[in-house]
Amino acid sequence: MVMRTDPMLQDRQVGMIDAHGNSASFSGTRTFDWSGGRVGTAGMPGGRLGGKGEVPPLSDQENTSRLSHLARIVTNEVTKIINVPVLSNSERNGLAGCLYNVTIPNIDNFRRFGVPPDYGASSIPEIYSNPHIGPKVVLNIMDGLLAEYAGGPLSQPNYAIQFDTIYASRDPVAIDSVAGRQIETWRKREKFPSIARTGAHIAIAAQMGLGNASPSRIEVRNVGR
Numbered sequence: 403m404v405m406r407t408d409p410m411l412q413d414r415q416v417g418m419i420d421a422h423g424n425s426a427s428f429s430g431t432r433t434f435d436w437s438g439g440r441v442g443t444a445g446m447p448g449g450r451l452g453g454k455g456e457v458p459p460l461s462d463q464e465n466t467s468r469l470s471h472l473a474r475i476v477t478n479e480v481t482k483i484i485n486v487p488v489l490s491n492s493e494r495n496g497l498a499g500c501l502y503n504v505t506i507p508n509i510d511n512f513r514r515f516g517v518p519p520d521y522g523a524s525s526i527p528e529i530y531s532n533p534h535i536g537p538k539v540v541l542n543i544m545d546g547l548l549a550e551y552a553g554g555p556l557s558q559p560n561y562a563i564q565f566d567t568i569y570a571s572r573d574p575v576a577i578d579s580v581a582g583r584q585i586e587t588w589r590k591r592e593k594f595p596s597i598a599r600t601g602a603h604i605a606i607a608a609q610m611g612l613g614n615a616s617p618s619r620i621e622v623r624n625v626g627r
Contacts (some may be wrong), residue, residue, distance in 0.1 A: 408607070410607070412430035413480055414594045417483055423525070424580050426562060440544065446496070447515065454606035462502075466551050468512055469509045469511070470509050470510060470511065470514070470533070470616070471507040471509070471511075472508055472534055473509075475534060476488070476504075476508050476534050476538075476578050477530070477534045480538065481538060482538055482540050483539045483540065484540060484541045484542075485500055485504050485537070485539050485542045485543070485544070485574065485624060486503070486542075486543050486544075486545060487499050487500055487502065487503035487528050487542075487544050488544070488545045488546075488549075488550070488555070489544050489545065489546035489549040489565065489569075489584070489585075490549065490550040490551075490554035490555045491505075491550060491552060491553075491554040491555075491585050491589070491597060492516075492552055492554055492555050492600070492601075493553065493554065493605065494513075494515075494516025494517075494521060494522075494600065495515070495516050495521055495526065495600055495601065496521065496582070496597035496598075496599070496601020496602070496603070496604075497578055497581060497582045497585060497597060497601045497604065498554050498555035499574070499577060499581050499582070499604075500542040500544065500574030500575075500577050500605075501526050501527065501530050501574050501575065501578055501603060501604065501612075502526060502555075502578075504530065504535050504539060505526050505529040505530050505535065506522070506526065506529075508535070509529065510547075515529075518569040520602065521599065521600040521602070521603075522603055523602035523603045523606050524552075524603070524606055525603075526603040526607070527603055527606050527610050527612055528610075530574070530607065530612060531564075531610065536612065539564035539574065539627055541569045541570065541571075541572060542570065542572065542574045542577050543567075543569070544568065544569040544570075544577050544581060545568060546561050546565045546566075546567035546568060546569060546581070546584075547564070547566055547568065548562055548563070548564055548565065548624065549562065549563050549564075549565040549567075549584070549585075549588075549590035550562050550563070551563065551589050551594070552589065552592070552594055559593075563588060566596065569581065573613040573614060574602060574607075574612065574613055575607045575608050575612050575613025575614055575615050576613050576615070576619075576620045577615070578599070578604045578607075578615075579604055579608075579614070579615040579620060580620060580622060582597065582601055582604055583617075585597060586598075
């Protein structure tokens with residue numbers, strides 16, 4: 403119905419997935435040099451918009467392969483990074499904090515680092531210490547105005563809480579440590595399981611010298627009040 407009323411239909415390339423995993427794609431006659439799509443059994447439409455080659459849908463095996471690639475903007479286009487995560491849990495990695503925010507979303511096969519037995523506990527700190535990431539991060543600012551303690555990092559309003567807090571530090575591990583303890587407090591209150599196992603990357607990052615995780619070595623100052 404939407405496509406029928408679109409006056410620029412032939413300029414569009416559209417991919418759709420329904421609630422049952424069925425997928426379909428459409429390419430207009432006035433798209434870029436290469437256009438088209440594939441419908442795969444995995445329920446993901448494949449294709450490269452505006453490209454000249456065809457990309458098949460990624461299977462679970464391909465998306466968890468041992469070969470990873472960083473985003474080009476991180477490796478080639480920026481020299482400094484201001485890291486701005488949201489205070490949220492991650493169902494795969496415990497906490498979607500500072501360490502997570504510049505690593506997992508910038509890896510092509512991110513699902514590889516969110517599976518047992520360690521849920522990326524050692525991999526996330528190793529990726530962060532890569533010369534293309536960690537050394538470029540000059541400041542971390544965590545948005546905790548509206549925090550989320552379950553179902554993250556996708557938006558889950560039922561598990562959101564107005565926290566009215568912003569954390570800022572050059573130490574990503576310190577922010578993640580403080581945020582992780584706060585998430586644990588909320589989850590315990592609501593009888594959710596601990597994130598200690600899936601969020602073990604914070605402690606390992608501290609052991610690798612990427613920052614401080616011990617509460618005795620972290621000073622939280624209230625400003626602007």
